[in-house]
Amino acid sequence: MGTVAAYIDGFNLYYGMKSKYERKYLWLDLIKLVRHLRPEDDVVRVRYFTTIVRGEPAASxxxxxxxxxxxxxxGDLLDVQIGWFKKRTLSPCKLCGAHWHCTCPRRPRTFEEKETDVALAVAMVEDAAAGLADLTLLISADSDFAPAVAAIKRIRPEHPVILAMPSGSLQPHKRFSDVGFFSINETALRQSQLPERIYDPLNSKVRERPDKWR
Structure with a gap:
């Protein structure tokens, strides 16, 4: 048995699950998921990086x-880091030419995610350099993290890095080298759900799975 630190690209995981299973497994217990994926290892830290969506009140x-x-x-085992969205100038919709609102299936995006990828990459490299865990588990299929993985390998050549790729991703991008990898299957997601109702002592509220996440 060794130790593992996990780094979760929230949006990559979200879109991977949603593309294959809709919203069925979004009420996900991240620590339980990591323990399911690495049952032989002791989980010492799970870092979750995400950004709150803008322009969609219900989704937010x-x-x-x-x-x-x-x-x-x-509890303290999970570290949540929230990034932010930067408003950007829209290019016209490629289908209808509209600059703002359109009814096409693929509407132009109005915001782009900022900071979360950089924050994840920095945390992953710093933790590996400090020897936080014996193994790094990256839950993402985003090739933008390849330079961070390469940096870990330069600093600690013997340190294993494993990609746990969200549903739908079968092979890592060719930019990744010297990494282990596997796809997160439906069983892992199904068996790693949070309780339907969770008491939040900080806000004195009960948090429930949204109806649309069933």
Missing amino acids: ANQINYVDALRAYS
Whole structure:
């Protein structure tokens, strides 16, 4: 048995699950998931990086509810880091030419995520350099993390890095080298759900799984 520190790219995990299973498994216990993925190892830290969506009040409320439930249920083992969105100038929709509102299936995005990827990469490299755990588990299929993985390998060549790729990703991008990898299957997601109701002592509220997340 060794120790593992996990780093979770919240949006990559979200879109991976949603693309294959809709919202069925979004009420996810991240610590339980990591323990399911690495049953032989002792989990010493789980770092979750995400950004609260903007422009969609219901989705934002569900996400905040989930983050608060995670914090209330997981204790100090889970570190949640929230990034931010930067408003950007829209290019016209490629289908209809509209610059703002359109009814096309793929509408233009109005915001782009900032800081979360950089924060994850920095934390992952710093923790590996400090010897926080024997193994680094990265839950993401985003090739933007390849330089951070390469930095870990330069600092500690013997330190194993494993990619746990969200549903739908079968192979890591070619930019990754010297890493182990596997795909997160439906069983792992199904068996790693939070309780339906969680008491949040910080806000004196009961956090419940949203109806749309069933």
